[in-house]
Amino acid sequence: MPNENPASSVPFPFPPPDDAPASPAPAAFEVSSPPSPTIIPPSDSVTTPTTEPGTTGKTRRAALLTVGSTGLSAVISLANGLLMARLVGATRPLDAYLIAQLVPQLLGITFGPRFSAFLVPWLISLRHAKGTAFARTMQTRLLIFCPSVTAILLLLCYFWNREVAAVLAPGFKRATDQELVVNLMKWTFPGGVCFMALSVLTSIAHSQQRFKGMALATLINPAVTLVLLVCFGKTLGVFALAAGFMIGPLLGCLPVLWSLRGSWQDDNIVNGLNGNGQQDTTLREVPHFSSVFMLALITTMQVQIPAIVGRILASGMGDGVIASVEYAGRFSWMPVTVLANSVGNALLPSLAEKHQTSENGLDAAALSNTTKAIRVLAYVLVPLAMVLACYAFPVISIALGGGKFDRNAAILTADMMTCCTPLIWIGPIWMILFKVIQARNALRVLLETLILGTVVDVVFMLCFKNVLGYRSIPLASSADCLMATAFALYRTHSSIALPLGEIMSSMATLTVIALIANLVVFIVRPVTPWLITGAVYGVVYLGLAWILKIREQREFWSLILGKGLKRFRAAAS
Structure with a gap:
């Protein structure tokens, strides 16, 4: 039955899939904010969530497939780390260390930002579908897609690690340096990153065409980085690796955007109807997604440039500093965190929610002010915080080291700036x-x-x-x-x-x-x-x-x- 106070409910931003019947979206959860005079939703715009017949099985499939894809991502990262450990001659205790990290990785990936960005939207979209065609289609595609892509990524892991070891490993003989290389490769290998992007994009991909685009993106990312390593690893060294981290994810997004190209000019989409004549707002979010993606792209470039410059400036400060700066290679995957949090967890859902709310009567001026605030936050706050993190850790490490640039203090500071900064967890809170x-x-x-x-x-x-x-x-x-x-x-x-x-x-x-x-x-x-x-x-x-x-x-x-x-x-x- 309709909610008695629609203004006090916030509908979940993701609409039902293409083959779902036209029905109002159920509220994800209720809030108790006072009604605003600028919000004039229709009385039947929000309904109380109800359990449709047959949705329990779809929910279970979605949950299990999510766990399966997350497990594959963790296995890829673990296998990649073990391969790298063998190539750099690491000792056996490092293997136990990598295996032990599988548990927090599963926890952090499954129930962290990826969980909020992927599982909940997917479950809700499945609950909207009264039929079983969409659930069966997604189940079949993922059961075929995940094992095949995993096999290809594991094959790429070997060649990836061999090239990286040739570039980086000769200069790292100590156990701490070996741990650095292994960690760097395990966390930055694009396999896990691609599965994160796949998780976010699955929420809006309901057609075979877009699914193919995601599959291509998952393979293009590591392939591009591997090509750069093979071609320029001996001449550019670590900078070839940094270029791969920067260029690979960007090129990997192109097939996804290309697969969405038909959404820009389809008259049915402009009119808010899908091919079956049903109301559909999913593809109408493509312009919002593209604008937000460009914001995240600019943020990513602003982050990578100071990180690379910082490494160049620190190269003349001695071996300990070089090792510390290379240990700060964790910065290489921080832009991906910003990209995933900004697009998957915050900006895209909020823009979609505001878009739906505007159709329910939200004042245009309020939308404009909110959009401006989001743009200011994306353009100024996040890049500023990341630049400070890149340049501040040597200064702070000197303070921690009692007035001198100590290797351990620098490593401690680098980890603090990368792993403890609120940028890691601010996405879900946002x-x-x-x-x-x-x-x-x-x-x-x-x-x-x-x-x-x-x-x-x-x-x-x-x-x-x-x-x-x-x-x-x-x-x-x-x-x-x-x-x-x-x-x-x-x-x-x-x-x-x-x-x-x-x-x-x-x-x-x-x-x-x-x-x-x-x-x-x-x-x-x-x-x-x-x-x-x-x-x-x-x-x-x-x-x-x-x-x-x-x-x-x-x-x-x-x-x-x-x-x-x-x-x-x-x-x-």
Whole structure:
């Protein structure tokens, strides 16, 4: 039945697939914000979510296929790291370290930004479809696509690692340097990045043509980087690798945009109708997606250029500095994080949501102001923060090192600037803020949480660096994530359909869990903090899902914690 107060609900931004019947989109969750005079939605624009017959099986298929693609991504990264370890002559303990990282990688990928950007939209789109054709089609395509692409990517892994080892490995003889090379290759290999892009784009890809575009993108990305390494690795060295990190993802996006080319000129799409004469707003988001993609592209270029310049400037400062700067090669995958968070988690859903809201009567001036604010944030705030991260870590490392540029202090600072900066987790919070409160308030709260998270990072690193040293990183990372998330929820509790006491008590529970987990840091090897950090992030994201009471995530957990394999066989049959 229609909701009695449509103005107090925020519809989920992703519309149903092409073959879904014309029906109003159900609300993802309810909020309790006061009605605004500029919002005049029709009385039947929002409906109470109901479980359609047959949607349980579709949801289970979607959840299991998501877990399968995530597992394949983790296996690719793990296999790539093991291959690189063999090529650089690393010792056996490094293998155990890589295998141990599989757990936090699964947690961070499945229940982190990729989970929010992919699984929930897909589950909701499947719940919109009363028939089974769309679910069967996507299941068949993914079951064929994932194994074949995985095999090709693993083959590319070998050649990729061989070329990278020839370029980088001779200069790294110590165990810490070997760990650097292996980590750099494991985290930056485009296989995992492509699966992230695939996850985001699957939310809007309902045609075979666009699915082929995603398949090409998944293969073009590593292939381009490998070609650059083979052709220019001996002459350019590490810069050929940086060029591959920069050019590969950009060229990989071209097939996807090309597969969407027909959406720009189709009269049916302009009129808001798909081929079956049903209302369809999915493809009408293509102009929004392209404009947001260009913002992310500019941001990515602004990030990579100072990173490369920083390496050049530091090359004359001695061996320790060179090793530290190369260890800061983690910056190479930070632009991908910005790209995924800005497009997949924040800008694209918010633009789609505003587009739908405008059709329901949102004032055009309010839309224009919000769009301007988003553009300012994308053009100024994120690039500024990334540039500061690239140039500030040598200065901070000198302060941590007691007045001299110490190798360990530089590594510690580089990790702090890359792994603990709020840019890593700000994407999911940004997405949540845009869903539950007005956009202008979300921007203000976003800035406040960004500042708070940065302050927490600095305080924890300065207070505990002498006691914990390298192991203070996960403590700072966990603290900034938990505290900033709690602060964001506190600032927006009036817009969430839960009392403040319940929100804060749940956050307190998560904090206790995180602190208990970090106690393990005191009794284990220094490599374990990354496992703990991944687990803490997983707990935080699951806590957010529980707080916001997203129905689809509860269904996902009931599937995973239940007899998942048996249900999968039953659904597949």
